[in-house]
Amino acid sequence: MTNIAALAEREVKKVLQFNDAKIACKLMAMGMLPGSIIKVMRKAPMNGGFYLKVNGHGIALRVNEAASVIVE
């Protein structure tokens, strides 16, 4: 078990749960739920954001947002 912020580029994982209710609400509305398959497409330089594919659709997150999502 780890979180998205700890993943490397091109890694594929399954979402398990969220640590932050507020972020979770928005992410779920955007289509990321427990059980969704995510793939890290890009990590922006200097501790920047994460570009993910969530069930095949692109979403960008900040590090703290990515860290709040627990994956397999």
Next chain:
Amino acid sequence: MNNNSKHFKIALLGNPNSGKSSVFNLLTGLRQKVGNFPGVTVDKKIGHAQLKEGISASIIDFPGTYSLYPTSKDETIVINTFANPQSENYPDVVIYVADITKLEPHLLLLTQIHDLGLPTVLALNMIDLAAKERLTYDIEKLSKLLQIPVIPISGRSGENIEQLKHIAADLCLQNSEPPKIFYRFSKKEEQLASDLQTDFNIDNPFRALIYAHHYDKMPFLSGLQKRQIESLCKQHEFESFSLQIRETMQRYDKFTPIVRQVLQKPIDDSEKDTLTDQLDLVFTHRIFGPLIFFLFMFLVFQAIFAWSEFPMMLIETAFGFAGQTLQNILPEGWITDLLTEGILAGLGGILIFIPQIAILFFLISILEEVGYMARAVFIFDRLMQKFGLNGRSIVALVSGGACAIPAIMSTRTISNWKERLITIMVTPLISCSARIPVYTVLVGFVVPSVTVWGIFNAQGLVFTGLYLLGIVAALVSAWVFKLILQTEESSFLMIELPKYRAPMIKNVLLIVKERVMTFTIEAGKVIMVISIILWVLASYGPSNKMELAEQNALEVAAQKNLDETATADLVAGKQIEASFAGHLGKFIEPAIEPLGFDWKIGIALITSFAAREVFVGTMATIYSIGSQEDEYTIRDRLAKATHPDTGLPVYTMATSLSLLIFYVFAMQCMSTLAVVKRETKSWKWAAIQFVYMTAMAYFGSLGVYQLLS
């Protein structure tokens, strides 16, 4: 419209990137107007559509929204309209646009709207894309399972738009039973909803629940009502966030199986990189990404200068001709002067910027339509955060290169108030198109037009330097604001990076039209009023000083044997010196002397409050060359200007550079201040902006002049 025809209100709703605006444009054609939602400054687009013979509708385009649990100002509009059946925008019918390739997440808001009891048709958009991705779907089954009409459409080709109109018309006429609620309430939610329904006379249990979640964001509730709801929520141990999650999960649990039943994707290509992925390997690359962004911006601004020259010249010529004609046909007098020098000059001062603004927004909205801007937001978010801004601020900062007014309005997508406010506060430091004429006149004094390092023009380099100075000043100021302003509110990136798609020119042109109209109206009314005030200040003086000045000038002209034009120019120059504006200029002279400015520059500083480019026209009048007002003649004349006491030239390198610095920093645009007041809902921030920018300008110029002179 004939008397028998029936008129309805239809809301167009959908997630961001669902292709909603294409559908709106197809439904309404060019019959659109932009207004405001009550009490807020979010733009409301309304169009008119003939649905069927005898049935027409106003179509209201709502901002793209993910759910009824909003995070940005734009999204809050949706709950405030749909929670309140008394709202003037409350629709009879909802057309819900969903992207068929992203059906699952897009059904969340649909089922919420459905639970509010609103007759809804689901328009499944992007079937052209679905065909390309070889999706198969069963519309009839989806319609049956969701219990609402469903129609597959394409916002690109216009396929099935007529059928969509017919279905909407039928829904308007039907008086059907409110459908069964999709969401299963928990016991506590049920009790709370039923209490709220009785106490506040709410017709629908899910709407009551929305009150419980958002009462503090609902301006239509009184303070007392809000307190009542608050205590009811406490009584029922209502926890907004965890219940939002519960509700969202349950909705997904219910509609995910439905989507699985009706929509099949081909299995083979899930691992293959799409075209979007391949492009993003370059566009979001850690080195190439930012480089490509700056290359794009360079090309955009090159295009603005190259393409706007001709239309701007046309506008200038047309206004010159109109002014001349009016002066010739109308009798001499103050009304004619007001018309030509006040009103017509003001109008010209507004319209002259339209070519540059239109071209900038044309190119920016192409980048947005294609899906590129979301990538720029992603690339720069981290950097922007360091300065207290949001990745989304990049759009405003770039637009500020044309005009701060539409740029400031584009900040509404930033949900965090502090980040949005800082973006608004620093955007006017980005050099806008109104500064260009001023830079053009003055750069000539700072450096000669020579080539350096083989390829660069020295003046061009100074020009670039001024732009960079503006950008650096914006970032530094943002950083200072970040340290000063405190906030508890959390800030988000969480942005969708949609697939790259070819832009639809019709959508782009409509955006350009909308932005240009906003500029013309918002900036226009302020520039107009100020132009008239300035005309009064420049045309009238205390007691009979103006007449005396005119007589003096005429005598001098007669002695020197000047021709008619030169005489008229001399008279105009002497008159403005004797006018109220001239007195004001002399009044502030002691304050601006340490910056290297004399009273003539003082007058120009005062008059350029309407808009910065007025500087050029005022200088032309003061230096008695009003009739041949172009940047190069003015530059020649300024070069010859000398101090009356010392005989030394006024426009030394030090004075010119000091003046340039002043124009880079100074908040000399009343229209922008008016828009800042409107967007932040208080004069406080407009005043702070004015003071800090003016202070930067004053001390910047002071430093430069004292160092160089």
